[in-house]
Amino acid sequence: MIYTFANQKGGVGKTTTAINVAAFLAAREKKVLLVDVDPQANASSSLGVARDAALYSIYHALIDQTPLDQIVMLTKRLHLDLAPASAALAGAEVELVAAENREYLLKQILAPIAPRYDYVIIDSPPSLGLLTLNALVAADAVIIPIQCEYLALEGLSQLLHTVELVQQSLNPQLRIGGMVMTMYDSRTHLALQVIEEVAKHFPALIFRSIIPRSVRIAEAPSYGEPLVSFDPKSRGAQAYEALTVELLERELQI
Amino acid sequence: MIYTFANQKGGVGKTTTAINVAAFLAAREKKVLLVDVDPQANASSSLGVARDAALYSIYHALIDQTPLDQIVMLTKRLHLDLAPASAALAGAEVELVAAENREYLLKQILAPIAPRYDYVIIDSPPSLGLLTLNALVAADAVIIPIQCEYLALEGLSQLLHTVELVQQSLNPQLRIGGMVMTMYDSRTHLALQVIEEVAKHFPALIFRSIIPRSVRIAEAPSYGEPLVSFDPKSRGAQAYEALTVELLERELQI
Numbered sequence: 001m002i003y004t005f006a007n008q009k010g011g012v013g014k015t016t017t018a019i020n021v022a023a024f025l026a027a028r029e030k031k032v033l034l035v036d037v038d039p040q041a042n043a044s045s046s047l048g049v050a051r052d053a054a055l056y057s058i059y060h061a062l063i064d065q066t067p068l069d070q071i072v073m074l075t076k077r078l079h080l081d082l083a084p085a086s087a088a089l090a091g092a093e094v095e096l097v098a099a100e101n102r103e104y105l106l107k108q109i110l111a112p113i114a115p116r117y118d119y120v121i122i123d124s125p126p127s128l129g130l131l132t133l134n135a136l137v138a139a140d141a142v143i144i145p146i147q148c149e150y151l152a153l154e155g156l157s158q159l160l161h162t163v164e165l166v167q168q169s170l171n172p173q174l175r176i177g178g179m180v181m182t183m184y185d186s187r188t189h190l191a192l193q194v195i196e197e198v199a200k201h202f203p204a205l206i207f208r209s210i211i212p213r214s215v216r217i218a219e220a221p222s223y224g225e226p227l228v229s230f231d232p233k234s235r236g237a238q239a240y241e242a243l244t245v246e247l248l249e250r251e252l253q254i
Numbered sequence: 255m256i257y258t259f260a261n262q263k264g265g266v267g268k269t270t271t272a273i274n275v276a277a278f279l280a281a282r283e284k285k286v287l288l289v290d291v292d293p294q295a296n297a298s299s300s301l302g303v304a305r306d307a308a309l310y311s312i313y314h315a316l317i318d319q320t321p322l323d324q325i326v327m328l329t330k331r332l333h334l335d336l337a338p339a340s341a342a343l344a345g346a347e348v349e350l351v352a353a354e355n356r357e358y359l360l361k362q363i364l365a366p367i368a369p370r371y372d373y374v375i376i377d378s379p380p381s382l383g384l385l386t387l388n389a390l391v392a393a394d395a396v397i398i399p400i401q402c403e404y405l406a407l408e409g410l411s412q413l414l415h416t417v418e419l420v421q422q423s424l425n426p427q428l429r430i431g432g433m434v435m436t437m438y439d440s441r442t443h444l445a446l447q448v449i450e451e452v453a454k455h456f457p458a459l460i461f462r463s464i465i466p467r468s469v470r471i472a473e474a475p476s477y478g479e480p481l482v483s484f485d486p487k488s489r490g491a492q493a494y495e496a497l498t499v500e501l502l503e504r505e506l507q508i
């Protein structure tokens with residue numbers, strides 16, 4: 001199963017959600033590959049892999065056809081492998097424009113290796129450009145993290161429109177796996193209004209598990225650890241574990 | 255004076271800082287044009303202009319050479335005009351790749367109209383693609399909002415490298431106007447560490463004014479108002495006013 005975490009709005013918790021769901025799946029002994037297609041390489045560094053530490057990155061697979069086998073690396077966690085990003089990816093959007101099958105490249109490079117894993121989790125950049133398009137075309141389902149803030153609602157229709165376009169032509173199997181409300185701050189009335197708004201329009205998609213705004217979640221990346229090992233008893237860890245369980249339950253109903 | 259607010263890291267407060275500095279400059283009777291080149295059009299909606307309300311947007315100026323005069327619209331605030339974005343901009347990055355002078359287009363469309371304003375403030379998307387490049391080439395100076403979080407430090411070297419490349423070839427006059435620390439949460443030790451880190455490496459660039467994390471700041475966009483009118487006595491408004499004053503002081507020293 002290939003999940004892409006996408007939302008063109010910046011800073012809504014795409015990376016944080018991708019790495020923590022990946023780590024909780026690995027903790028349940030699922031074999032997981034995390035693919036970082038964001039030039040910021042935050043998923044890589046949140047797992048303790050410095051941005052340009054790896055010799056090869058997703059950039060080389062997309063641009064030079066380097067086999068993914070040579071790129072995938074082990075992380076500190078059992079059952080969780082990583083295909084790292086690098087800064088060079090920032091140029092890939094322009095370099096890929098003229099490529100043959102430019103939207104299918106990631107799907108093609110994942111094809112030979114995906115069967116070895118139970119899950120492939122793809123973290124995408126904050127845009128609707130070619131890298132995110134590649135991530136949507138390669139995926140079975142897209143998970144949409146939504147920050148509990150007013151501006152985060154604004155871009156939702158644009159994202160859903162893009163998903164529809166992808167479903168119509170590039171990837172008809174693409175499903176919307178769900179919408180995850182993130183950074184919920186119970187001190188603000190606005191946050192609850194945003195959740196109610198999303199629940200009203202997308203009752204079947206919104207996950208019950210709501211991720212609280214929490215200092216421990218923001219601190220974990222500086223230790224290069226996911227929450228399951230950084231602070232497993234924290235509210236953040238419990239929320240992400242509940243989300244992972246919900247995701248597994250939804251799969252049974254497909 | 256043309257300022258661009260840029261940082262490829264998502265959700266760090268680019269839009270919030272751009273609109274509030276623009277509004278405080280307008281409140282001091284400076285004539286200000288706010289230019290929104292982010293396809294999310296958050297700057298437009300934070301000032302009460304719905305994303306596709308305007309007939310024309312920056313997209314039409316960049317792609318169809320529609321004169322900026324036809325695009326600029328008045329906002330509720332005196333002395334603050336807006337050149338709105340639209341969702342169509344999301345496609346502009348790909349459409350612009352083959353254009354002649356593709357990095358200079360924004361600079362060229364601003365040239366005839368910029369002299370009518372004391373300030374042009376440009377809000378850019380969370381990427382280092384062609385739209386942000388256009389914003390850096392058009393600017394006299396770039397202001398870098400930095401969220402007080404660990405992941406926000408990660409991308410700083412990549413952004414500074416891009417600014418250097420622009421200074422070497424596309425826009426030798428480009429200065430770094432400063433670095434603004436945003437969403438400072440005094441409850442977390444990490445936030446202070448991030449500020450100390452930035453102050454250590456960039457003592458001459460970091461602004462003294464630090465923007466606190468505050469619910470009122472996040473609520474203002476849902477009312478379509480900048481802080482100067484939404485809640486002028488709030489901590490957020492006072493911090494943004496102090497920042498604006500500091501920016502004006504720095505100009506005197508150039």
Ligand SMILES: Nc1ncnc2c1ncn2[C@@H]1O[C@H](COP(=O)(O)OP(=O)(O)OP(=O)(O)O)[C@@H](O)[C@H]1O
Nearest residue numbers: 010011012013014015016126212213214218264403
């Ligand atoms: N629930 C949370 N509580 C507090 N901080 C959080 C939470 N989730 C994420 N963060 C922090 O907020 C910032 C943004 O999160 P993250 O980087 O995961 O978002 P993103 O959508 O991947 O951003 P980008 O658009 O830049 O890729 C990070 O500094 C992260 O550590």
Ligand SMILES: Nc1ncnc2c1ncn2[C@@H]1O[C@H](COP(=O)(O)OP(=O)(O)OP(=O)(O)O)[C@@H](O)[C@H]1O
Nearest residue numbers: 010149264265266267268269270380466467468472
């Ligand atoms: N100081 C603050 N305190 C609390 N919330 C804030 C603050 N500054 C911005 N916000 C909120 O945080 C979110 C991100 O801010 P904003 O949209 O300005 O960042 P951005 O860098 O422009 O994002 P993007 O990368 O998507 O363009 C918004 O919902 C905004 O209302």
Ligand SMILES: [Mg+2]
Nearest residue numbers: 014015038042
């Ligand atoms: Mg991210």
Ligand SMILES: [Mg+2]
Nearest residue numbers: 268269292296
């Ligand atoms: Mg913005």
